Amino acid sequence: MSKRKVKELHLTVGECISQVQRLLRERFCHFKLPNEPQGMESQHKHLLELLKRTAVHGESNSVIIVGPRGAGKTMLLNRVLSELLEVNEVKKNVLQVHLNGLLQTDDRTALKEITRQLHLENVVGDKVFGSFAENLAFLLQALKKGDRSSSRPALFILDEFDLFAHHKNQTLLYNLLDVSQSAQAPVAVIGLTCRLDVLELLEKRVKSRFSHRQIHLLSRLSFKGYLEAVCTQLSLPQDFPDPRFAQDWNASIKTLCEDKLVVDVLQRHFNSSKDFRSLHMLLMLTLSRVTVSKPTITATDILEASRVCMVDSKANILHGF
Structure with missing residues (x-):
């Protein structure tokens, strides 16, 4: 493959990642409302x-x-x-x-x-x-x-x-x-x-x-529903500009949500808080680790994002004194 073709391939992946970042950030920051409010x-x-x-x-x-x-x-x-x-x-x-x-x-x-x-x-x-x-x-x-x-x-x-x-x-x-x-x-x-x-x-x-x-509005969300919500929130829609990329991305997200390490991390978050704001904060920190050189979310990304979310803010301020 020539250098020019390699460059074009990287540009295509870069554009896809930019689209993913834009679309999911709109979702996590509530700039875009869900089509059907779940459970209500x-x-x-x-x-x-x-x-x-x-x-x-x-x-x-x-x-x-x-x-x-x-x-x-x-x-x-x-x-x-x-x-x-x-x-x-x-x-x-x-x-x-x-x-x-x-x-x-x-x-x-x-x-x-x-x-x-x-x-x-x-x-x-x-x-x-x-x-x-x-x-x-x-x-x-x-x-x-x-x-x-x-x-x-x-x-x-x-x-x-x-x-x-x-x-x-x-x-x-x-x-x-x-x-x-x-x-x-x-x-x-x-x-x-x-x-x-x-x-x-x-x-x-x-x-x-x-x-x-x-x-x-009383929360009746089970952990199974919480896990499905994570998978839905991270998945790309059918009208994504690059269908092949979206298919691969959604397949990787489905595999990710079945990973035992990820399930354990999400179980801890579910036990501490069932609201979607804390979940979106976790997913936003996870999404920030996605780059052109690493165009998928891994279990390690969710684990690291969880550590940042769970850190004691007061202890963090005092750290290093």
Whole structure:
């Protein structure tokens, strides 16, 4: 084989590795949502139908998504929102407001953020309002195009929902849920929280305005399912630019997942944490060891990545002193 052909071959392998790195990093860093959320089909269907009723039919709703950290609450919501926005009618009309209890620590900050995300700073101007309710009512009125049926639906997404319950008098929650119940405007309030007792934190007047819809995401993943998830996460799709490379890569991944050393490493990770964030961190460190000269993942790569993940951060800081 001539030197020129060897160079072309290396370039082809290099391009394939670049594609693998790009595709898998998008997957591990959550830049690209999975097509079908694993193990949460019923919750996905329920939430999609709920938000469709608000976005398409103008029906107000409220719901809380409950589950431990890493269970997939945000991923589920983002998957539903992306499907919802594929409908042209929804894409043009629906408004989204994203609030986080860690960032919006009081109602005044939350109201400013709502105004900013709805692009109503110029409308509000220097107006002085007597109460939070008046201010919120004015913002929602400014969104109206006519009667209630032609008003723009708004989705209020409250991450760390339980922290909003610690605001003074729970004014924000009361007014948002009051609007969703009184049918002043088509509004959906979606809360995300890790606390199973979140309803106990709500005042009686706030609780009475909540629809009491809850979507629970509880991890029922077995180690067999965890191992299958690893294999799926590392595998390349059928539409990969080089089908032959993808076939060889997927065959090597299948063999890798049957290796006893790899199974033992993954079993340790599964026992310590079942959430996909820690798994994706492990797989990202493993992927970083793939190069043109070593275009496959080996058991040693996963073992080394596991050592990095499992290292005690405090001991690591003190190491060398």
